[in-house]
Amino acid sequence: MRTPILRAAASVIAFAAASGMALAQDVAREDTVIFDLDRTIQDPENFNWFTDNSGVKRISGAHQTMWEPLFILNYGTGELEPWLATGAESNDEFTEWTLTLREGVTWSDGEAFNADDVVYTVGVALENDELSAREAAALRGQVASVEKVDDLTVRFTLNAPNPRFVVENFGVRIANSFLIMPEHVWAGEDPATFTFFPPIGTGPYEYSSGATNRMIWDKRDSWWGADTGFMDMPEPARVIFLESGGEESRAQLMVSNQLDAAQNVTIGTFEAIQAQNPNVIAWYDDYPFAAADPCARQLEINTTIAPWDNANMRKAVAHIIDRSQIVNIAYEGTTEASQTMFAQYGSMDPFINAVVDAGYGLPARSDVEAGQALIEAEGWTRDGDYYTKDGETLSVNIHVNSASTEYTRTIDVIVEQLQRAGIDARAVPVENGVFWGEVLPFGAYEMSYSWLSCGSVNEPWASMGRYTVKDVVPVGERSPGFNNTARWDGAAAEAYSAIVDEISGRALGDEAVPGLVAEAYQHLDAEMPFIPLVQAAKLLPMNTTYWTGWPTADNYYNSPFFWWGHTHQIIHNLEKAQ
Structure with a gap:
C-alpha cells in the first residue's frame, strides 16, 4: 500500500512541470538549487520592496540572490559579519553612526555601488511616509538625517541614542534588513508606484524569469565579490524559488529530488520523506531535528x-x-x-x-x-x-x-x-x-x-x-x-x-x-x-542528493532559514554532491 506522499506523486510532478521547472532545460538539474516558497507571488513583475509589507517581493529570491545586505548577523557567535559594508562606528552617545562601505562593489549593470546609493535610499524612506515596508518605517522612526562623507562613508544622525542601530536596521537580525537600491535607476521615479522591473542588484545572480508560483535566478558571468577577492563565485548556476503547494506536495518534491530545501513540515512528514529519500537531512541528525525560531513561545x-x-x-x-x-x-x-x-x-x-x-x-x-x-x-x-x-x-x-x-x-x-x-x-x-x-x-x-x-x-x-x-x-x-x-x-x-x-x-x-x-x-x-514555554521549532528538510554544505547544528555558519536575507551565506556554502 502506498503512503499518502507517494499517492500524490503524479499530481505533484505535473505541478512541478507547470511551475516552470520544465522551462529550465538549459541548466542541468545538478547545477540548479531549488528552494521551497510557501506563498503565491501576487505581482511577479514588481520588485519595489518599499511597498510590500508582506516581504514576498524579497523572499522569492530577491534578497537571497540579487540584493545583498550591508552586514549579516551570525546567530551562533553574535558577530555582525561585514558584507557590502566593512565597518560601523558610533560616537560615545550612540547618537551618530558612521558606516564604511566595501570598495569595489558594483551593480549588475556595471555602475558603482557607493555612498550615493545609501544616502538616496535612506532618503526615500525618510521622505515618504506612505511607504509601508516595516524596515522603512523603522528607519524613519530612528534617523534624523543621513549624509555622504565620501564615496565609501555614510554618516547617520539619530533621533535618540541607539547602540543597536546597525544590527537592527542593516544586519539581517530577523529575516530582513533595510535594502539599498541603485540611485541611477530609481532617481526621478515615484517610490510609491515604481515597479523596479526588471530589477538589478549587486549579488551574483540576476533575474531570469518569474510567475506567480516561481522565480528563477541565474548566475552572472562576473560578480564584484569574486573580482575583488571577497568571496568565490557560488557553485549553483541557477537558483529557483518554487511554490510547493503545501506540506504533502513539498514532501513529494523532496522525495523525488525536485526540491533541495523545504519549508516547515511535521515530524511525521519528515520521517516519511527520510524513509524514502535518505539523502534528506535536518538541522539535527536526531530529535529534536528542528532549528529554533527567534520567537520563543x-x-x-x-x-x-x-x-x-x-x-x-x-x-x-x-x-x-x-x-x-x-x-x-x-x-x-x-x-x-x-x-x-x-x-x-x-x-x-x-x-x-x-x-x-x-x-x-x-x-x-x-x-x-x-x-x-x-x-x-x-x-x-x-x-x-x-x-x-x-x-x-x-x-x-x-x-x-x-x-x-x-x-x-x-x-x-x-x-x-x-x-x-x-x-x-x-x-x-x-x-x-x-x-x-x-x-x-x-x-x-x-x-x-x-x-x-x-x-x-x-x-x-x-x-x-x-x-x-x-x-x-x-x-x-x-x-x-x-x-x-x-x-x-x-x-x-x-x-x-x-x-x-x-x-x-x-x-x-x-x-x-x-x-x-x-x-x-x-x-x-x-x-x-x-x-x-518552549522554543519555536522549524523542521526544514534539506536534500543532499545534488548539494551539500547545508547549515546544520554541526555546520553552524548561520541559521537554516533560507527565506531570510542571509541566504547568500547558504548558497555560497553549497557544493556539488560527489
Missing part, C-alpha cells in the same frame, strides 16, 4: 484581571506547567523547553547563563505541589475537581490563535495540566485576525498563547524592552507595538524597567550587561507577567 497573562493580578497566582501556574510534556505531545519532540524568555542561540548564551546561574531559569518539569501550595496560601481550597474561594471556582480562559495546530495543541496540553491541578481552564480559539487585531493588543484576555518576547537574537534589550512600564496602557487601549500587553505595572515592574533602561544605553558586548540582565530578571521571576 510563551503564555501571556493579563496582570489586571483577578485572580491573575496576584503574582503568586501567576507563579503557581508557572510551577504547574510541564514544559517537557508540551515538547513531547504538542511538538512530538521537535523542540526543547525554554529556560528563559530568550531564543536559545549561541549568541544569547551569556545572558541565558546569567539568568540560570542566578537561579531564575525555569525547569522543564513541573512542580505541581509547589504551585498548589501557592494557590492555597492565597485562600483557595480544593473542592472536588477545582479550587474554590468565597463560592467562586478558580478558572481561566486561555485565548489561542486557531490558525495553527501548533498553537491549539499546545494550549490543549496546558489546559489539561491546569485542570488536573485544580484550575478550571478552558481554551478559547479565535481566528487569526481577531487574535492579533483585538485580543492581544487591547488586553482582551486572561491568558493567551503567543510569542511577544520575540526580538532578542544577539542581545537582551530587544526582548526585555517589550515589558517596561512606559508601554503600559489601560485595558481597551491598543498596546504600542504589542509591547507589555500584560499591562505589568507596579514597584517590581518599575525596578525592572529602570535596569532595562540602563541596558538599553550600553554598547553591544558590554561585559556588565549579563549581570544587569540577571538583576532585572529577578523581577520577572518574582512576578511572572508571562510564562516562557
Whole structure:
C-alpha cells in the first residue's frame, strides 16, 4: 500500500512541470538549487520592496540572490559579519553612526555601488511616509538625517541614542534588513508606484524569469565579490524559488529530488520523506531535528484581571506547567523547553547563563505541589475537581490563535495540566485576525498563547524592552507595538524597567550587561507577567542528493532559514554532491 506522499506523486510532478521547472532545460538539474516558497507571488513583475509589507517581493529570491545586505548577523557567535559594508562606528552617545562601505562593489549593470546609493535610499524612506515596508518605517522612526562623507562613508544622525542601530536596521537580525537600491535607476521615479522591473542588484545572480508560483535566478558571468577577492563565485548556476503547494506536495518534491530545501513540515512528514529519500537531512541528525525560531513561545497573562493580578497566582501556574510534556505531545519532540524568555542561540548564551546561574531559569518539569501550595496560601481550597474561594471556582480562559495546530495543541496540553491541578481552564480559539487585531493588543484576555518576547537574537534589550512600564496602557487601549500587553505595572515592574533602561544605553558586548540582565530578571521571576514555554521549532528538510554544505547544528555558519536575507551565506556554502 502506498503512503499518502507517494499517492500524490503524479499530481505533484505535473505541478512541478507547470511551475516552470520544465522551462529550465538549459541548466542541468545538478547545477540548479531549488528552494521551497510557501506563498503565491501576487505581482511577479514588481520588485519595489518599499511597498510590500508582506516581504514576498524579497523572499522569492530577491534578497537571497540579487540584493545583498550591508552586514549579516551570525546567530551562533553574535558577530555582525561585514558584507557590502566593512565597518560601523558610533560616537560615545550612540547618537551618530558612521558606516564604511566595501570598495569595489558594483551593480549588475556595471555602475558603482557607493555612498550615493545609501544616502538616496535612506532618503526615500525618510521622505515618504506612505511607504509601508516595516524596515522603512523603522528607519524613519530612528534617523534624523543621513549624509555622504565620501564615496565609501555614510554618516547617520539619530533621533535618540541607539547602540543597536546597525544590527537592527542593516544586519539581517530577523529575516530582513533595510535594502539599498541603485540611485541611477530609481532617481526621478515615484517610490510609491515604481515597479523596479526588471530589477538589478549587486549579488551574483540576476533575474531570469518569474510567475506567480516561481522565480528563477541565474548566475552572472562576473560578480564584484569574486573580482575583488571577497568571496568565490557560488557553485549553483541557477537558483529557483518554487511554490510547493503545501506540506504533502513539498514532501513529494523532496522525495523525488525536485526540491533541495523545504519549508516547515511535521515530524511525521519528515520521517516519511527520510524513509524514502535518505539523502534528506535536518538541522539535527536526531530529535529534536528542528532549528529554533527567534520567537520563543510563551503564555501571556493579563496582570489586571483577578485572580491573575496576584503574582503568586501567576507563579503557581508557572510551577504547574510541564514544559517537557508540551515538547513531547504538542511538538512530538521537535523542540526543547525554554529556560528563559530568550531564543536559545549561541549568541544569547551569556545572558541565558546569567539568568540560570542566578537561579531564575525555569525547569522543564513541573512542580505541581509547589504551585498548589501557592494557590492555597492565597485562600483557595480544593473542592472536588477545582479550587474554590468565597463560592467562586478558580478558572481561566486561555485565548489561542486557531490558525495553527501548533498553537491549539499546545494550549490543549496546558489546559489539561491546569485542570488536573485544580484550575478550571478552558481554551478559547479565535481566528487569526481577531487574535492579533483585538485580543492581544487591547488586553482582551486572561491568558493567551503567543510569542511577544520575540526580538532578542544577539542581545537582551530587544526582548526585555517589550515589558517596561512606559508601554503600559489601560485595558481597551491598543498596546504600542504589542509591547507589555500584560499591562505589568507596579514597584517590581518599575525596578525592572529602570535596569532595562540602563541596558538599553550600553554598547553591544558590554561585559556588565549579563549581570544587569540577571538583576532585572529577578523581577520577572518574582512576578511572572508571562510564562516562557518552549522554543519555536522549524523542521526544514534539506536534500543532499545534488548539494551539500547545508547549515546544520554541526555546520553552524548561520541559521537554516533560507527565506531570510542571509541566504547568500547558504548558497555560497553549497557544493556539488560527489
